[in-house]
Amino acid sequence: MALYNFKKITVVPTAKDFIDLTLSKTQRKTPTVIHKHYQIHRIRHFYMRKVKFTQQNYHDRLTQILTDFPKLDDIHPFYADLMNVLYDKDHYKLALGQINIAKNLIDNVAKDYVRLMKYGDSLYRCKQLKRAALGRMCTILKRQKQSLEYLEQVRQHLSRLPTIDPNTRTLLLCGYPNVGKSSFINKVTRADVEVQPYAFTTKSLFVGHMDYKYLRWQVVDTPGILDHPLEERNTIEMQAITALAHLRAAVLYVMDPSEQCGYTLSQQLELFNNIRPLFTNKPLIVVANKCDVKKVSELSEENQKIFADLLSEGIPVIETSTLTEEGVMQVKTQACDSLLSHRVDTKMKGKKVHDILNRLHLAVPTKRDEKERPPFIPEGAGLRRKTMEVDTPKHKLERDLEVELGDDYTLDLQKYWDLMNAEEKTDKIPEVWEGHNIADYIDPDIMKRLGELEKEEELREKAGEYDSDEESEDEEMQEIRKLAGQIREKRKLKILESKEKNVHGPRLPRTAKKVERSTLEKEMGDLGLDMSEKDNSHYVQQARSRSLVRKRKREASAPPTSRTRSQSASRTPRDQSGVRDAKMMKKVKMMMKSSQKGMNKEGRKGESDRHIFNLRPKHLLAGKRKSGSTSRR
Amino acid sequence: MRIEKCYFCSGPVYPGHGMMFVRNDCKVFRFCKSKCHKNFKKKRNPRKTRWTKAFRKSAGKELTVDNSLEFEKRRNIPVKYNRVLWNKTVEAMKKVENIKQKRQARFILNRLKKGKELEKAEDIKEVKKNIHLIKAPHAGEARKLEEKMVQKLAEDVEMDD
Numbered sequence: 001m002a003l004y005n006f007k008k009i010t011v012v013p014t015a016k017d018f019i020d021l022t023l024s025k026t027q028r029k030t031p032t033v034i035h036k037h038y039q040i041h042r043i044r045h046f047y048m049r050k051v052k053f054t055q056q057n058y059h060d061r062l063t064q065i066l067t068d069f070p071k072l073d074d075i076h077p078f079y080a081d082l083m084n085v086l087y088d089k090d091h092y093k094l095a096l097g098q099i100n101i102a103k104n105l106i107d108n109v110a111k112d113y114v115r116l117m118k119y120g121d122s123l124y125r126c127k128q129l130k131r132a133a134l135g136r137m138c139t140i141l142k143r144q145k146q147s148l149e150y151l152e153q154v155r156q157h158l159s160r161l162p163t164i165d166p167n168t169r170t171l172l173l174c175g176y177p178n179v180g181k182s183s184f185i186n187k188v189t190r191a192d193v194e195v196q197p198y199a200f201t202t203k204s205l206f207v208g209h210m211d212y213k214y215l216r217w218q219v220v221d222t223p224g225i226l227d228h229p230l231e232e233r234n235t236i237e238m239q240a241i242t243a244l245a246h247l248r249a250a251v252l253y254v255m256d257p258s259e260q261c262g263y264t265l266s267q268q269l270e271l272f273n274n275i276r277p278l279f280t281n282k283p284l285i286v287v288a289n290k291c292d293v294k295k296v297s298e299l300s301e302e303n304q305k306i307f308a309d310l311l312s313e314g315i316p317v318i319e320t321s322t323l324t325e326e327g328v329m330q331v332k333t334q335a336c337d338s339l340l341s342h343r344v345d346t347k348m349k350g351k352k353v354h355d356i357l358n359r360l361h362l363a364v365p366t367k368r369d370e371k372e373r374p375p376f377i378p379e380g381a382g383l384r385r386k387t388m389e390v391d392t393p394k395h396k397l398e399r400d401l402e403v404e405l406g407d408d409y410t411l412d413l414q415k416y417w418d419l420m421n422a423e424e425k426t427d428k429i430p431e432v433w434e435g436h437n438i439a440d441y442i443d444p445d446i447m448k449r450l451g452e453l454e455k456e457e458e459l460r461e462k463a464g465e466y467d468s469d470e471e472s473e474d475e476e477m478q479e480i481r482k483l484a485g486q487i488r489e490k491r492k493l494k495i496l497e498s499k500e501k502n503v504h505g506p507r508l509p510r511t512a513k514k515v516e517r518s519t520l521e522k523e524m525g526d527l528g529l530d531m532s533e534k535d536n537s538h539y540v541q542q543a544r545s546r547s548l549v550r551k552r553k554r555e556a557s558a559p560p561t562s563r564t565r566s567q568s569a570s571r572t573p574r575d576q577s578g579v580r581d582a583k584m585m586k587k588v589k590m591m592m593k594s595s596q597k598g599m600n601k602e603g604r605k606g607e608s609d610r611h612i613f614n615l616r617p618k619h620l621l622a623g624k625r626k627s628g629s630t631s632r633r
Numbered sequence: 634m635r636i637e638k639c640y641f642c643s644g645p646v647y648p649g650h651g652m653m654f655v656r657n658d659c660k661v662f663r664f665c666k667s668k669c670h671k672n673f674k675k676k677r678n679p680r681k682t683r684w685t686k687a688f689r690k691s692a693g694k695e696l697t698v699d700n701s702l703e704f705e706k707r708r709n710i711p712v713k714y715n716r717v718l719w720n721k722t723v724e725a726m727k728k729v730e731n732i733k734q735k736r737q738a739r740f741i742l743n744r745l746k747k748g749k750e751l752e753k754a755e756d757i758k759e760v761k762k763n764i765h766l767i768k769a770p771h772a773g774e775a776r777k778l779e780e781k782m783v784q785k786l787a788e789d790v791e792m793d794d
Contacts, residue, residue, distance in 0.1 A: 421715070434730070438726065440708065441722050441726050442722055446722055449703075449704070452700075453729065453732060466739060477753065484757075487764065488759065494766075527772060528772025529769050529775075530776065
């Protein structure tokens with residue numbers, strides 16, 4: 001929006017500054033070193049670059065100026081008119097036009113000289129051409145001095161204009177000088193406009209903002225208007241007129257019945273009638289200011305008639321005093337309301353309304369019966385409102401207590417508890433007992449449930465659940481238990497013994513070892529057999545005979561086999577020794593076979609599998625001798 | 634102040650002990666010691682970790698359903714303080730605790746009874762099978778026979794007389 005750009009216009013430098021700036025930039029940003037002996041195209045390029053650079057800079061800056069300054073045709077007519085009033089439209093347009101021309105001229109100059117530079121044949125020639133080009137460009141700009149100065153002043157003033165949004169809600173104050181317009185705006189908004197006893201204290205438009213009904217309102221203060229025809233108005237008055245003409249605002253025409261401003265009431269009325277045409281289509285209110293000095297009722301007959309006429313025409317007249325603030329709010333509210341309704345009316349007549357109206361729908365609940373349901377306000381609300389107004393503290397606050405007690409004060413919130421018995425408020429409540437939370441057991445009917453539980457427990461006890469089991473074991477069981485213990489112990493000892501022997505590999509059969517008589521008799525005795533008087537037993541006899549036989553063998557050289565044969569015959573063969581009868585023999589054979597079954601099933605190599613099937617395996621004897629020692633194959 | 638339950642081992646977490654972990658879905662886990670916390674972080678299931686109460690209850694090793702256990706329950710609606718009620722509750726708590734412990738002990742005892750029977754059967758089998766390790770089959774039979782013979786002789790003598 002054009003509004004905002006006024007503050008963002010780039011600074012317009014003076015002609016001298018402009019030239020200095022651009023030339024120094026050319027100096028810094030282009031290469032500076034060149035020698036006579038360089039190749040000619042390089043020299044030409046060097047100087048051409050400088051010319052083009054300067055031209056580019058001027059061009060850019062001037063274009064920026066031209067685009068930044070607002071075009072009077074493109075902005076809101078209010079601003080266009082205001083600018084015309086302040087800066088003169090023609091002058092403005094001329095200045096900008098001159099700048100444009102200068103820009104084009106500079107471009108042409110640069111083009112020409114660049115073309116000429118192509119035919120420069122020495123450093124000196126090229127340098128002169130460059131000097132000429134730059135010089136011409138700078139002269140063009142020197143001629144624009146006036147325009148640039150004017151534009152700079154315009155820019156400064158433009159950036160200081162108050163930002164008046166022409167489309168939003170506005171209240172416009174107008175009237176003769178010194179009637180109290182600026183005082184009014186000071187009262188209603190946060191603006192701080194100068195108020196002085198001399199006329200034309202306010203020399204330009206001022207804007208203040210205020211809030212009403214959750215909306216933002218602009219209040220525009222204008223310089224006073226005197227009563228003469230339009231052509232004779234000066235710049236200051238014209239600003240006010242422009243504002244009146246273009247802003248769609250509620251107009252507050254401020255009058256001074258006390259005539260302290262120095263103008264009579266009839267003069268003010270004249271002015272009012274003169275600028276009446278400007279008030280068409282705008283809600284109007286006449287403000288009779290300075291009523292603390294003179295009220296309308298105190299006026300003379302004719303003056304009062306003026307106001308009566310105004311009233312009869314339908315223009316509200318409100319008495320105010322910006323000094324005592326009487327009626328100021330009334331004016332404000334009335335003006336705002338009338339403007340709002342006026343704006344709504346205009347919008348309704350416009351085209352965009354239907355889009356919005358189609359989307360709005362007010363839903364009202366349908367009456368389901370004839371019962372009246374008026375809004376209900378409880379009594380307490382009314383009472384509370386009353387007490388709020390009175391503003392007395394009802395009860396003592398904790399803070400007061402704290403202040404009273406000083407150091408002894410402790411915050412005790414338990415005293416505010418709402419319990420059934422008030423004396424229990426100071427109790428220390430237990431929370432935990434033996435690892436259980438008491439809060440988990442709290443139940444209003446806990447005693448009942450406890451009673452049931454205890455009854456159940458009694459029943460169980462009667463049923464004998466808790467009786468300790470008598471170890472009704474008869475002696476037999478005890479005997480058995482004892483025996484089992486002994487058996488287990490004996491077994492463990494035997495296992496330990498056999499582990500201690502630590503024999504790996506094939507074991508000698510039992511018959512190969514000599515069994516001492518004493519150990520045999522001791523063992524059998526432990527097992528419960530009677531081993532006394534066993535001198536004639538077979539094992540004693542056999543032992544004796546065996547030892548005798550052995551001694552004889554050592555003495556003589558081996559006689560012929562008949563004796564050994566007979567002796568071997570007298571000795572029971574191995575597979576029959578220790579075997580009592582055929583039944584036992586059968587069992588023995590079975591045992592032998594079954595003990596071999598497991599091993600045979602596994603197919604492992606046993607003691608009798610010593611046959612080597614392959615005496616010279618190929619994988620060991622074939623092949624070259626690789627790394628390793630040759631001590632074996 | 635409350636004594637909480639450890640999520641992993643179901644033991645008591647006293648104030649000032651253990652750790653609390655709040656997950657992104659706002660579930661709160663309390664642990665009584667770092668052992669439980671570390672197991673949790675390893676994603677172990679307390680129902681499968683043998684030393685936890687959760688395992689014991691789910692495997693039927695401890696009493697789970699019982700009236701005496703219904704007394705201790707986390708309640709969501711607080712009851713206003715009432716001195717009489719609180720005193721009664723504390724007394725009731727003590728009694729309930731007694732009964733609860735008795736019942737739990739009885740439950741475990743019953744569970745272990747079966748083992749005794751198995752032991753008995755084992756003993757009998759052992760004795761039947763391996764009695765030969767401590768007693769020879771014919772031990773003492775010679776003497777018995779002798780005594781019998783002596784008795785018989787004595788009887789014969791008597792008869793003769």
